[in-house]
Amino acid sequence: MATIYLIRHGQASFGNHNYDQLSETGWEQARVLGHWLAGRVHPDVVIGGDMQRHRETVEAIASGYRAPFPDMQVAVGFNEFDPTSVVHRFRPEWADRERMQADLAATGHPAKAFQQTFTQAVQRWVSGDHDGEYPESWVEFKARVNGALDELIGWANGGDVFVSTSGGPIAVTIQSLLELSDSKALALNEVIANTSVTRVLYSGRRRSLAVFNNYSHLEAEGQDLVTFR
CATH class of the missing domain: 3.40.50.1240 (Phosphoglycerate mutase-like)
Incomplete structure (x- = not known):
């Protein structure tokens, strides 16, 4: 094979x-x-x-x-x-890159905080409940x-x-x-x-x-x- x-x-x-x-x-x-x-x-x-x-x-x-x-x-x-669209549908305010960076920096652990948010955003995408919102x-x-x-x-x-x-x-x-x-x-x-x-x-x-x-x-x-x- x-x-x-x-x-x-x-x-x-x-x-x-x-x-x-x-x-x-x-x-x-x-x-x-x-x-x-x-x-x-x-x-x-x-x-x-x-x-x-x-x-x-x-x-x-x-x-x-x-x-x-x-x-x-x-x-x-x-x-x-497209991870950007997935994250922005979950956190629309993060379309402002400076806002996203400030929010993540405020957690003290930006990479970990982003990963947690990303996981939630992907779960929303996969659920099928909001398909019309995604490209x-x-x-x-x-x-x-x-x-x-x-x-x-x-x-x-x-x-x-x-x-x-x-x-x-x-x-x-x-x-x-x-x-x-x-x-x-x-x-x-x-x-x-x-x-x-x-x-x-x-x-x-x-x-x-x-x-x-x-x-x-x-x-x-x-x-x-x-x-x-």
Whole structure:
């Protein structure tokens, strides 16, 4: 059976004006992954969403791979959902970036406070009670991701594929494979590490989960490289 390697992007730049770019840690995480993959896996195809953090993750993996590496092809179906719209529907006042930063700073633990709010915002989105408020509903997001996987398998022709993507699409893929509830899919999303590797085996229409959220390449370099946001 061939393998699809679902790779979560390196750490993005939380708190910066452009969240979508990799942080210095994110670049290093992806370079470490590339070095770890070298000599172990030889992808036939490399796919990524069209987000900056997806592209930069592939660039860093390629630099660490130190061997010929396929150019990344874009598949927007593997993009993350829009977290900005999800958060702003829950906390409309946070459309004012300065207000959001002030509110978070006042808690004394901005990253933790943001994560708590983000979790609540995602739960509201997933509930289905407010679908008309979002540019993409939870149901539509799942259909997009699962459709992208179907399309990829259809033309990958039995080759091994790297997919640079985000936590949401990975969680949705696992949900589909294991027939999990929405709440369990969200719980999975909370623990997917940056540059972790999830392996999906496929042959024709057969698909099975082989490995979930492996980040041993980071642990081998030290716990400081292990991040989840």
